[in-house]
Amino acid sequence: MQPFVIAPSILSADFARLGEEVDKVLAAGADFVHFDVMDNHYVPNLTIGPMVCAALRKYGITAPIDAHLMVSPVDRIIGDFVEAGATYITFHPEASLHVDRTLQLIHEGGCKAGLVFNPATPLSVLEYVMDKVDMVLLMSVNPGFGGQKFIPGTLNKLREARALIDASGRDIRLEIDGGVNVNNIREIAAAGADTFVAGSAIFNAPDYQAVIDKMRAELALARP
Numbered sequence: 317m318q319p320f321v322i323a324p325s326i327l328s329a330d331f332a333r334l335g336e337e338v339d340k341v342l343a344a345g346a347d348f349v350h351f352d353v354m355d356n357h358y359v360p361n362l363t364i365g366p367m368v369c370a371a372l373r374k375y376g377i378t379a380p381i382d383a384h385l386m387v388s389p390v391d392r393i394i395g396d397f398v399e400a401g402a403t404y405i406t407f408h409p410e411a412s413l414h415v416d417r418t419l420q421l422i423h424e425g426g427c428k429a430g431l432v433f434n435p436a437t438p439l440s441v442l443e444y445v446m447d448k449v450d451m452v453l454l455m456s457v458n459p460g461f462g463g464q465k466f467i468p469g470t471l472n473k474l475r476e477a478r479a480l481i482d483a484s485g486r487d488i489r490l491e492i493d494g495g496v497n498v499n500n501i502r503e504i505a506a507a508g509a510d511t512f513v514a515g516s517a518i519f520n521a522p523d524y525q526a527v528i529d530k531m532r533a534e535l536a537l538a539r540p
């Protein structure tokens with residue numbers, strides 16, 4: 317299993333001071349920057365795009381950027397995120413007419429590719445593209461907003477995804493996104509996740525370092 321990764325979602329950061337916020341959360345021990353892209357079409361909210369991703373790189377952010385695209389259609393914007401310096405590009409299968417082709421586009425751009433599953437979306441499509449994904453992202457809330465409550469049924473889905481990944485024998489990250497906090501992260505890790513997105517739990521706290529330290533302490537108990 318891969319080492320644990322904490323990926324704060326900048327959706328809950330102060331956008332007026334984004335560079336400083338990202339610096340601060342990385343200095344506090346974060347591993348990845350989770351970058352939520354919403355188009356007011358696939359999801360009912362509108363956020364940031366490739367220009368902001370490029371701006372973070374220009375500002376000096378070198379940590380992996382995990383671009384979560386909640387955008388439909390998705391193919392047209394892949395090249396822009398490649399150019400903007402994304403490390404991982406993940407998308408929802410419902411947002412692509414040709415999932416295999418979209419994965420290929422991401423890899424051709426030199427990025428790592430991932431598929432994102434909404435709470436009610438089955439994992440069945442994975443069977444056909446397991447050899448082409450670097451990350452599986454399970455949504456534990458319905459996509460579109462930060463600050464929602466973790467849907468408990470996701471724990472069983474995580475176990476299912478973990479079994480599929482282990483059976484594949486490939487190094488595929490299993491990421492969880494939505495409602496993750498210090499109180500549930502241990503149980504989520506025990507169910508099989510290795511990569512943890514947390515937005516409001518980190519950015520709404522007064523001390524980012526204290527939250528991330530607490531998350532790591534909980535993770536250490538999940539995998540002693």
Ligand SMILES: O=C(CO)[C@@H](O)[C@H](O)COP(=O)(O)O
Binds near residue numbers: 328350458
């Ligand atoms: O992709 C999304 C929401 O669609 C997430 O990345 C959220 O931004 C996570 O926020 P919290 O639930 O941790 O506040």
Ligand SMILES: [Fe+2]
Binds near residue numbers: 351352493
């Ligand atoms: Fe996300």
